[in-house]
Each structure stands twice: as structure tokens, then as C-alpha cells.
Amino acid sequence: MRILLINGPNLDLLGSREPHHYGDRRFEDYMEELRAAYPTVELAYFQSNDEGAIVQVLRDRCAALDGIILNAGGYSHTSVAIRDTIVVLGKPVVEVHISNIHAREPFRHHTITGAVCAGIITGFGLEGYRLAMDHLVRRT
Secondary structure (H helix, E strand, O other): OEEEEEEOOOHHHOOOOOHHHHOOOOHHHHHHHHHHHOOOOEEEEEEOOOHHHHHHHHHHHHHHOOEEEEEOHHHHHOOHHHHHHHHHHOOOEEEEEOOOHHHOOHHHOOOOOHHHOOEEEEOOOOHHHHHHHHHHHHHO
């Protein structure tokens, strides 16, 4: 099984960025735990602060994937381009948010991208990525 995990803007700062919302762990350290927990899954990782780069990697890698885990960060609330790309992929996408977006500012309560995903996991910290992995692995 091949899964691509994509993190959007500012998620490269995990571990130091707003630890009261996002925790104090670096994402690279957590990725090692995910890979160890799913040794039979080929788990690729991509992070970008650029909306166009996220669209391009989704389009370029989609054919070779069984599923996608997407934390588009702030683009979840604004990006019609990422949303439209998810629609044409034809692959299961699980949206993840580390913090509980419904307990934050009102503009975060709605996600444009989440409306076209298989599901949304929000508020469970980094553990949300494992929950998304579990869903994708069990789905196939």
C-alpha cells in the first residue's frame, strides 16, 4: 500500500509553532513513529508552504497512490484549487487537523477541502495522522 502524507503551510514549524495548539514535537520525529507502526505501508511525505506545489504533487503522484492524508493547514479554509484537485483525483483523501478547528477562530470552523474528502479528523494532535492511516489501511 502506498500513502502520501501532505502537510501545508507552516507545518514545517511543528515543535516550535504555537505549542498550545500544535504540541511541542517535531513532525519529522513523529513520521518515524508512523513508519515504524506501519512497516508494510510505503509512506511518503511532502510539506510545502506553496498552494501550487501541493496541487502539483497531488497531480503528479496520484496515479501511484492508494490514499492520501492531507493537512493543508490554512489552505483548508481557502483553497478552491486544492479542493478541485481532490475531486479529480479519484483516491481516498483524509483531512487531518492537529488542533480542534471548531474550538478556534470562526474562520477555521469550515473547510473547503474537507467537504470533498473521505473524512476529517480534528483535534487529536499528531495522533490524528495515525487515525487517518488506520482508516486508509483498513479501507483497502
